[in-house]
Amino acid sequence: MKRFLWLALPLILLACQPQSSAATIHILDGENLISLQTDSRIPAEIIAKAEIALAPADRVLVNGQVVDAATPMDCGKCAIQIRRVTTLTLVTPDGEQTIQTAAFTVGEALEEMGIQLYAADFLDPPAGTPVTDKMKIDYRPARELSVSVDGQIVQIRSSAGTVGAALSGSGIPLVGLDASQPSESDPLPVDGQIRIIRIIETVELIQKMIPFSTEYVASNEVEIDQQEILQPGETGLTMSRVRVRYEDGKEVSRESEEERTVRQPTNQIVGYGTKYAIRTANVGGATIEYWRAIQVYATSYSPCNSGADRCYPSTASGVPVQKGVIGVIRSWYNAMQGQAVYVEGYGFATIEDIGAGIEGKDWIDLGYTDADYQVWHHWVTLYFLTPAPANTMWVLE
The missing domain is CATH 3.10.20 (Ubiquitin-like (UB roll))
Incomplete structure (x- = not known):
């Protein structure tokens, strides 16, 4: 029995001795992989035992997670990675600056600087790009x-x-x-x-009529003082392109780009009568034969009742002012001086004198002597008596 106890004592003493807790730790430093046996659980101590120097900005990761190098590791199998600080150049609208970071991506590096990225920001290279040493980053915030x-x-x-x-x-x-x-x-x-x-331009086609002119020609097929359309007139036509500009729905300009004549106007030709039609009539008890009869506004005058500042006893033709002579405007006188006429209510007379006339009216001035002067101011019919002249004023002015 004593012998059994003696043999068991060494085993008991061996079991009571502290067991070794050393473990193999792998350290990845850039492209270098270092393995060592250590019973330490603190990354900083393990890295120091591996104779690896850490810069203040370097990052330490355990099993892929960033950790505090002074905090003990809580993992069964632990792998340590050292993320070395790199130098970057950041270009912004405010200029260039050099930064040092141990971030893995461009986005992380900017986040470390307090830069919040938005979807509309300009960033080259993109936020998910791995950081490399001496990388240049262009950043323009939205x-x-x-x-x-x-x-x-x-x-x-x-x-x-x-x-x-x-x-x-x-x-x-x-x-x-x-x-x-x-x-x-x-x-x-x-x-x-x-x-x-918002700008819109439209093109409008504008039509414009060109009026035709009227041309008068003598026609021996038409009675005197009558007119007849020998050729109808036709209006011409122009077509123009007008560019209209609208800004935000409001018209701001209108510009004519092109105008062309589509159809030239055709003159209207009117024939005025040169054909005499001799007629007879009984007027005031007198039978007369005439070739023209028109309505005129009649006034009267005598040598000393002509509206002048003195008396004028003679007419433009030289005959005395008396009943039987009448005055007309100058153009009538020049064309028809001496023409025999009959004035309803006055009698027979000839054109012998010139007067000023009344604007807008066919007019005659009935002659009298001062002794038998009568006042006229009304419309009458003026008959031009035969024989008809070979030529006359076909169209009265």
């Missing part, structure tokens, strides 16, 4: 912009370099003739205000 378009205000964010690119990237592109203020090629405005002007 700006808030107010776009006035189609009667409403639309808020957008954009990092585009020009107004046009900002609008296009936000789903509000300029279409056709549309314009913007500032111009689409301008940089984004400092005040963030952009206006889109």
Whole structure:
């Protein structure tokens, strides 16, 4: 029995001795893999035992998770990775700056700097790109912009370099003739205000009539003092293209681009009568034969009742002013001086004198002596008596 106890004692003593807790730890430092046996659970101590120096900005990861190097590891099989700090160049609208980071991606590096990324920001390379030493990062933060378009205000964010690119990237592109203020090629405005002007141009076809002229010709087929259309006139036609510009629904300009004559006008030809028609009539008890009869407004005068500042006893033809002579306007006198006439209510007479006339009326002035002067101011019929002259004033003025 004593012998059995003696043999068991060494085994008991061996079991009571502390067991070794050393474990194999793998350390990845860049491309270098180091393995060592250690019973330490603190990453900083393990790294120091591996104679690896850490910079203040270096990161330590355990099994892929960033940890505090001074905090003991809580894992069965642990692998340590050292993420060394790298130098980056960050280019922004404010200039360039050099940064040092141990971040794995571009996005993480910017987040470390307190830069919050938005979907509309410009970032090259993209946020998920792994960081490499001496990498250059172009970053242009999106700006808030107010776009006035189609009667409403639309808020957008954009990092585009020009107004046009900002609008296009936000789903509000300029279409056709549309314009913007500032111009689409301008940089984004400092005040963030952009206006889109919707522009439409239409082309109108404008027709314009060209009036025809009337040409008068003598016609021996038409009675004197009558007119007949020998050739109807036809209006001409011009066609023009007018470009009309609308901005935001309002017309702002109208420009004629082209005008051409589609049809030339055709003159109307009117024949005035040169054909005598001899007629007879009984007027005031007298039978007369005449070739023209017209309505005239009759006034009267005598040598000292002519409206002048003195008396005029003679007519333009030289005969005395008396009953039986009448005055007319100069053009009638020049064409028909000496023409025998009959005036209803006055009697027979000849054209011998010139008067001023009354505008807008065919007019005659009935002659009297001062002794038998009568006042006339009314319309009468004037008959031109035969024989008809070979030539006369066919169209009375």
